[in-house]
Amino acid sequence: MTQTELRTALVSGANFAGLATAFWLKGLGYRVTIVETAAGVRRGGTPVDIKGETVGILERMGLLDRAWAKRLPPRAFTFRGADNETLGAIDHTAPKDRTHDFEIHRDDLLDLLLDAVDGSVDIIYDRSIVRLQEHADQMSATLNDGSRHDATLVFGCDGNRSNTRNLVFDDGDAASYFMGGYFYLKVVRETGLLPPDTSEVFSVPGRTAMLNGYDDRTDICLAFRADSEIAYDYRDRARLRRLVHEHFDGLGWKVPQMLSHVDDEEDFYFDRATQIRMPNWSKGRAALVGDAGYCVSPIAGMGGSMAIIGAARLADALAQHADDHAAAFRAYEDGLRPFVEEVQTRAATEGMAVIFPASAHELAERDRKIAANEIAL
Ligand SMILES: Cc1cc2nc3c(=O)[nH]c(=O)nc-3n(C[C@H](O)[C@H](O)[C@H](O)COP(=O)(O)OP(=O)(O)OC[C@H]3O[C@@H](n4cnc5c(N)ncnc54)[C@H](O)[C@@H]3O)c2cc1C
Incomplete structure (x- = not known):
């Protein structure tokens, strides 16, 4: 048969x-x-990027027009220093048509x-x-x-x-390849920490804090490097919160305000980068x-x-x-x-x-590339 x-x-x-x-x-x-x-x-x-070949596939599925109608406004992506100064920016805000990459809520x-x-x-x-x-x-x-x-x-x-x-x-x-880091992610109601339709990234060696602003919500992302895997039970939410604090307490920029969202009871996503x-x-x-x-x-x-x-x-x-x-x-x-x-x-x-520089050397090289406009995300 x-x-x-x-x-x-x-x-x-x-x-x-x-x-x-x-x-x-x-x-x-x-x-x-x-x-x-x-x-x-x-x-x-967090929102999903509709990129490259995916645009044509959604068209073949008969879904592109409806997906495009739900697209999020293009965003400006800014790298910040400790005093919130701008180190460099990637501007995605130029007008696009439906054949281009766009973002949509998951x-x-x-x-x-x-x-x-x-x-x-x-x-x-x-x-x-x-x-x-x-x-x-x-x-x-x-x-x-x-x-x-x-x-x-x-x-x-x-x-x-x-x-x-x-x-x-x-x-x-x-089959699981450990990329050398962990990330915490939480979507909260609009925080006032940044304007809508913008993203901001602040990094020190081995640690990155990122905010994505939308009109009605903010993504809080905290990521840290680890040379080897850390043993934890993913159901032990208190332990995961402690891990985040251990890596981010004492950091400047907007990190203290971001950390204030870590301790409430609402759900969050924590995983190794694999x-x-x-x-x-x-x-x-x-x-x-x-x-x-x-x-x-x-x-x-x-x-x-x-x-x-x-x-x-x-x-x-x-x-x-x-x-x-x-x-x-x-x-x-x-x-x-x-x-x-x-x-x-x-x-x-x-x-x-770029997103997650491990060392002072890697961070300095990233900042050089940002200033020279050599990074495209
Ligand atoms: C709730 C959720 C939130 C996410 N948020 C983000 C995010 O914020 N940022 C990001 O980059 N990626 C996120 N992801 C991952 C992202 O969706 C995937 O990387 C990507 O979309 C690939 O999709 P996938 O369908 O292959 O896998 P996934 O999206 O992971 O979907 C897998 C599905 O399989 C189901 N499943 C798991 N085990 C079993 C089982 N034993 N039997 C039957 N079903 C099972 C899961 O419940 C899930 O519905 C998220 C995934 C989920 C499920």
Whole structure:
């Protein structure tokens, strides 16, 4: 029996990668089920850049006009010194048309993707795959409620700590590349710390504080370098807050006001800066899409775009090799890997050095480049 006759897909994760993958698979004639571990689509977080190839993909998905209508105003990006003096700036405020890069709130893009699959794919919330077995012509998945789902193909779209990756490749944390730092992120109501539509960055060696201002909210980002990984339980929120204080107490600029938001009970995001570097993105009838297979890290500013690009490239490969999933997965990986590796390398080198300078030397070099207008973000 050929794949074109079977056409069922099980997708793990209902975020950018999962929803975009489901959209395209549906268009290729697959019956699609998404399994999402959270009780609903997980919202929140900082805006997403719609960059490069993603613009054309949203157009192909019929979503570009609605995404463009929700775009955020272009922002001015300023590097500050301890006395709030301007070290240099990158101005993104020139008028653009809808074929250019733009920013959109994470939740607005999620709503568009959800709407695009609404009614045409099944989403099972509060569930996770606990077992995957490959057979000659299909995969059998057992969910954590004991139910069994058979599918021709399985797609791991479940983020940088991917469950599917663990089940299929069983590689523990081996794919996770530690970039040498940690970051704290919190979205709060407008703080008055900076004007809307601007971003400001203040760095000392090994520590960076960044503010993104919007009309109704401010992102507070605090990032610090670490030579090796720090042991902590991610559920121990008090310990994570202490870690932030240990690295930022006593710093000047607007850091004291930023720290005042660290101690309230509202939720925040804290993680190590990592990339996922897998030798292969597929095995048998399972393939990884987005952060699960090739997380480029928040430093790259491309996580959302990369997930959407990955889903479209995968769909193109499946359309081209409709009866041969192995050939399709190879074409998907061969086509996309060079771009992913380029973005990962840039983020781990220049990206870290600009946003997150490790030493006095790296900071001085960054400031020189800023003053000479040699940095483009
Ligand atoms: C709530 C949230 C907030 C974020 N905020 C930011 C941010 O502010 N800045 C930034 O740079 N990046 C952020 N990210 C990461 C960013 O969305 C991704 O880098 C990028 O969009 C790639 O998307 P993805 O779909 O591959 O992975 P993700 O966006 O991580 O989505 C993975 C999905 O899989 C689900 N999942 C996880 N485990 C399982 C499992 N066992 N079974 C089923 N489903 C599972 C998750 O709940 C999630 O919905 C955030 C992600 C989430 C989920």
